[in-house]
Amino acid sequence: MRTRRPALDNRYAMLTAFGQDRPGIVAALAEGLYHLGCNIEDTCMTRLRDEFAMMLLVRLPAGLAPDQLPDRLTPKTGPLRLTLLSREVHPKTATDTSTTQAPNLMLSVYGADRPGIVAAVARVVANHGGNITDLNTRVIGSPDRPVYAMVLEIHLAGGAQSESFQAALESLKPTLGVDITLRPIESVQL
Amino acid sequence: MAVRPIRLYPDPILKRPTAPVCLTDPALPDLIQDLLDTLEASPGVALAAPQIGYPVRMIVVDVTRKKGSHGHGLVVLTNPRVLYQECPRIVREGCLSVPDYTGNVRRFEQTVVEGTAPDGRVVILTTSGLEAQAYQHEIDHLEGTLFLDRLDSLSTDLFRRRGR
Numbered sequence: 001m002r003t004r005r006p007a008l009d010n011r012y013a014m015l016t017a018f019g020q021d022r023p024g025i026v027a028a029l030a031e032g033l034y035h036l037g038c039n040i041e042d043t044c045m046t047r048l049r050d051e052f053a054m055m056l057l058v059r060l061p062a063g064l065a066p067d068q069l070p071d072r073l074t075p076k077t078g079p080l081r082l083t084l085l086s087r088e089v090h091p092k093t094a095t096d097t098s099t100t101q102a103p104n105l106m107l108s109v110y111g112a113d114r115p116g117i118v119a120a121v122a123r124v125v126a127n128h129g130g131n132i133t134d135l136n137t138r139v140i141g142s143p144d145r146p147v148y149a150m151v152l153e154i155h156l157a158g159g160a161q162s163e164s165f166q167a168a169l170e171s172l173k174p175t176l177g178v179d180i181t182l183r184p185i186e187s188v189q190l
Numbered sequence: 191m192a193v194r195p196i197r198l199y200p201d202p203i204l205k206r207p208t209a210p211v212c213l214t215d216p217a218l219p220d221l222i223q224d225l226l227d228t229l230e231a232s233p234g235v236a237l238a239a240p241q242i243g244y245p246v247r248m249i250v251v252d253v254t255r256k257k258g259s260h261g262h263g264l265v266v267l268t269n270p271r272v273l274y275q276e277c278p279r280i281v282r283e284g285c286l287s288v289p290d291y292t293g294n295v296r297r298f299e300q301t302v303v304e305g306t307a308p309d310g311r312v313v314i315l316t317t318s319g320l321e322a323q324a325y326q327h328e329i330d331h332l333e334g335t336l337f338l339d340r341l342d343s344l345s346t347d348l349f350r351r352r353g354r
Contacts (some may be wrong), residue, residue, distance in 0.1 A: 102292075187255070187282045187292045188320060189234050189335075190328040 006037040006061040010114035012094035013066035019082040023110075023126045028053065032076030036062030036069075043093065050081075057094060103133040103153035105160060106185050107169075111178030113139055113146040120172055121150065128165045130156035148178075153185065160184045193231040194224050194242035196286050197237055204287055205334045208245045213310055222266055224306055225250045232338040234286045234326040237261070238331030241287050249305075249328040253321045261321035267305030267313060274302040281323055285337050295340040297323045 001081055017029055026045065033040055036060045045054035060066065070084035079086065109121050118137060135151040141147035156162060160182060169180050197203055211218065218245045221244055229237045229250050236251040254262040275298035284292040301322035317325055327337065 185282065187284060188323060189284045189286060190236055190324055 006063065008037075009062045009064075010039070010091050011060045011062050011070055012089040012091060013060055013086045013117060014089050015058050015069055015084065015086045015088070016054065017056070017077070017082045017084050018051060018053040019080060021050050022080065022171040023078075025052055025080055025082065026052055026054070027041070027054070028076050028080055029073070031060060031125070032073040035076070036072055038064070038069075052120050057089065059094075083087045084166065099168075101131060101133065101155045102187075103155050103185055105156055107154060108150070108181045108185050109152075109178050110147060112140075112148040112178060113148040114177065116179060117148055117176055118150060119150040120176055121152070121169075123158075124168045125152070125173060126155055128156065128162060128168065130154045192224055193227045195230065196232065196237075196241055196340055197243055199288050199336065201287075201340075203240050203243060203245055204331070204336060205242070205247060208247050209239055211246050211248050211306075213268065213306065213308070214329045214332045215237070221246070221248065222250075225266070226264075228342065229255075230232045230287055231267065235320070236328050237286070238328045240331055240334075243304050247332045249325075249332070251324050251328060253324055256320065257322050259315065262315055265313070265315065266308055267303070268308065270303055270305030270325070270332070272301055272326065272329060273304050273314070274300075275322070275326070276300050280342055283323065283327065284326070287331075288336060288338060291338075293337060293341045294341045297326050301325055 003171060016097055018026070019025070032039065033056070039055040041059055043054065045052070047053070058069070064072070066086050066088040069086040072080045107121070109117065111117070124134065131154065132152050133155050134152070137148065137150040139146050140149050156165065160166070166182060169182060172178065173180055197248045212220050221239065224242055225237055225239060225248065226243050229252065235253045235255045236249065239246050239248040247269045248267070249270055250264070253259040253261040254263050277299035278296050279299055280294050281297050282294050297317060299322060301317050303317060304333050305313055307313050315325075330336070330340070
């Protein structure tokens with residue numbers, strides 16, 4: 001079914017939405033954007049415990065400014081009590097789909113829960129010029145013996161060959177009391 | 191013969207089941223050469239005939255094109271099928287026909303494949319690892335199945351397990 005839609009502008013917005021999870025959030029957001037004449041480009045959503053979070057890269061129709069998005073979506077999303085934020089993304093950034101920053105390393109870090117694990121590991125990655133492209137942490141284990149588990153995907157020039165990176169990670173083990181495994185991401189082009 | 195352009199999704203040929211190959215078809219040698227030439231010119235380790243525009247059941251596989259990979263070397267198979275597979279695991283793969291995208295799919299570590307070589311010999315190959323993955327991926331192409339149809343998870347996520 002095709003309805004008459006306003007022409008798309010060469011303007012993009014990054015819309016973030018978060019709030020308590022419940023069925024229908026994605027539907028309401030997507031319908032709201034559709035009715036405004038927006039085009040949803042790339043999106044990502046997840047849940048942290050019972051909280052919903054979503055990022056949408058949206059191409060805007062002529063006449064709609066990025067900062068108008070949250071208010072204009074309220075009729076659709078209001079009952080869901082979401083927090084909506086929107087900011088403009090440069091068209092060059094928004095349309096860059098190059099894969100030069102594809103992750104080439106996977107890092108697993110886990111150990112007894114204690115403050116500072118994420119900070120220390122992320123600092124080592126940053127100091128070696130690595131870029132964290134995906135990150136997930138969870139507190140697992142039993143309530144009396146919580147275990148912190150963290151998985152990162154990293155883009156690092158030189159990959160697993162970087163000996164100083166490996167050495168720096170190794171030195172974190174006794175300091176943080178964690179186990180760390182670094183391995184290359186094997187992705188096969190078939 | 192020639193390096194053929196690799197068909198990209200949404201080319202409909204990639205979603206259609208293909209026809210069996212007849213070994214007496216006079217067009218067969220050209221098709222084989224096109225597949226070999228196109229594989230040679232590609233960054234991949236295997237190709238299926240529909241990926242270069244021929245909707246027939248033929249594949250070429252050579253995982254030794256990837257540094258450090260072992261297997262049976264260059265194999266051309268017509269009418270291949272999986273006889274047996276075991277040890278499912280999640281692996282990340284991409285497809286020459288779906289550029290710039292990789293995903294986690296469930297493939298079998300060990301796969302026994304049967305097919306007919308161009309000279310008419312029936313070939314049975316016991317494959318493992320990357321080679322097994324390549325045969326599964328290419329045989330999928332002959333059914334009009336892409337890795338996108340087999341995605342198992344959105345991203346690497348150790349913690350969300352089914353049935354919890």
